[in-house]
Amino acid sequence: MTKTTIFPQFFSSLVFFPLVMVLFVTFGLTGFAGAVEIQKVTSEKGIEAWLVEDHTVPIIALNFSFEGGSAQDPEGKEGLTRLLAATMDEGAGDLDSEAFQARMEELAVSISFSTGKDRFYGSLRTLTPTLTEAARLLAMAVNEPRFDADAVERMKTQLSAQARRNESDPDAIAGRSLAESMFASHPYARPTLGTDETINGLSARDLSVQHAKIVARSGLTIGVVGAIDAQTLKSLLDDVFAPLAETGELVAVSDLEPEFGKEVYQELPVPQTTILLGLPGLKRDDPDYQAAYVMNHILGAGTFTSWMYEEVREKRGLSYGASTSLSPYRHAGLLIGSAATKADRAGETVEVMLDQFRRMATDGPSAEELNSAKQFITGSYPLRFDSSGKIARQLVALQNSDLGIDYFDRRNSEIEAVTLDDVKRVAKRLLAEKKPTIVMVGPKQG
Template sequence: MMQNTFSKGVLPTIAFAFVTLFALVRLAEAVEIQRVTSPQGIEAWLVEDHTVPIIAVNFSFDGGSSQDPAGKEGLTRLLAATLDEGAGDLSSEEFQAKLEELAISIGFSTGKDRFYGSLRTLTSTLPEAGDLLALAVNTPRFDEAPIERMKTRLETRARRSETDPNAIAGRSLAAAMFGDHTYARPTLGTAVTIGALTADDLNAQHGRLLAKQGLTIGVVGAIDAKTLEPLLDKVFAGLPESGDLKAVAELTPTAGDEIAEELAVPQTTILVALPGLKRDDPDYQAAYVMNHILGGGSFTSWMYQEVREKRGLSYGANTSLSPYRHTGLLIGSAATKAERAGETVSVMLDQFRRMADEGPTDDELRRAKQFITGSYALRFDSSGKIARQLVALQNAELGIDYFDRRNSEIDAVTLEDVRRVAKRLLAEQAPTVVTVGPKQG
């Protein structure tokens, strides 16, 4: 799922290097997660690490761009861009000056289903960082000048996306597979919808999304539970108990369409997609291993070998699982010379059929599981990545012990599991195929 983060402030690079090294060591020893609850009932998951004086806080709220009202697409993205552009008594310039002066980073972003925030600070500036984050979360100003500045930035990006082949392909795929569901609406919005947004719209969306119900928080760094508790209350206890979220319907994507978008660019962009799995599906880990072999494993995957190495059709070809809260997709992608687009699509579809009909070998399964478990530490090479993982675990309801269980769950995937889920995902219907590039024939 794609997100846009508006992060301000810079922390010392050398400190992050130390955090990177330590995080990898700690993972090997098993990360110890504490469940911390503040006096006013705000819960966070904490990984304490006093090796360097840095604290990373990540958090998320229920409801993302899927909560944009019809005709106001891009509203939640604009909210992410403006929350720290002035808050409380501080104008945008004053707020940003304090972040820079104190080497504090505050950022916000959005996905389809959740709204995200982050804080990075040194322990010496934690009180000031907590104050600034509390202002941004609770009392953003939404002054006219910064709103217009951020709207202009997003409008420019939206206009560029109108001629970007990857963006065009993504929109076409979403329209074909999601229909009139809210997931089909562009998270970025359009130049027209962004241009019409107002401070009143932002205030209303802030009230709908930022609430204690559905709030998840992950904290990593040089802070103990006793110090964290008042910070949690300072930032989050003043929020309303619940927001005002509209229900989002469950969705079974529609597959089988063939869509060709004409665009005068050097190459043709290709997307091949089928309905996938949500993260809580019992088959998800088996599907994750299957996808690694099919196209997620970079140089070793079937897609890469067949499309690039054997035929030289593309610099790369891959597949990925895209789980949303209310649906999921399995997407293959590549880019190739226009005159070889049909051949490339055919080879990609052949790999889908091959996986559904034959499945991988025992050796391919063994090597895939070995790589997936061995590379897991790369997700924990900074305090910020660990904090994001803590939030992701809570959002997916995977349990506080998931770090300890995850590799054993991958190891437990059998050849029969992979073949079963391959048939489930790849054998039932034809994929949706989207091509964006020069006119053919």
């Protein structure tokens, strides 16, 4: 059983039920006096999980993920994995949707599923007195989802309505246009939600096939936080995950180099123009990732202190905010800039943002800016661990990125080790002589 440590923090639950709120009031949320151990636990049947054990409050958060997300949607069936996430807790085993949901509410248990491009996610939140029954419900949802016709149709109706709303939402249109422009025919270009047409064409049979394809032991990662010991966790892991097939039937997804330099404008009668700029980024395993993370904080992720915020909002009043973010997918990396402004100032806003990219590539930040960024990044890191749910998600994310069980110990020292030369080097690598893909969605511009 392998152990490492993370910072002192506060645990809280993300379960939104009255009984849990009573427990918050009764027990309080007290800080820990020492570091918290991360244990690597392996069950009798070979299921592995990372565990942070704490008995301060009788609450358990369990997060997990499977390899294969919406990039596994077959062409013409976009939205299938998203519908799978919406239906796996809508009846399972011998319980139909109404009975399953009623039982969760009765026990103050939360079970949910979601998907990204590369992975499929699930979570459980429960009190320790109801752990046995919560694990039974989770095992049913993971292994025996029913996909009853009425439940599937209800979820399809909800997702279709959301897809139709996205057809007139400038942010959704801009995001979809950017993905289509940069990812071309790659599965990443397909909308995770799907479209009204593709969602309505999905069937219970499609869901069963996709479930068998994705929900398997191979590639499974699990993070657990709360009032549970390793031995109890081992039994839970075997009860929930051991019945799964060893491997699924994933379709190979290739790496890609996103296409840049395109300009896309879509007219939409809305008050403002939404702007997205797409540039090369890095995948998470790139040796330059931490340097790029610090660089991006200075460029546009640092909110009130970033160059984008200062130049676009503070100096010129072009937008309420402008920012940049790194998006490290498994098969590609992006750096995305975003802002929203008046239609007649959209061109000016884009130019100011491009100026910051050029400035970062040419000059880079000052030593003072670098030190300030590193202090903020390292000082704010414990905020990622102020709830059991956040910690459980972080444990899963570390496994998915293969960062190692000791990453929490190493992370701040890696940030501290980033030098001014590192930031300038990665800025040139990502930004120098690069022409971004520019997407603008908004009213007609004179």
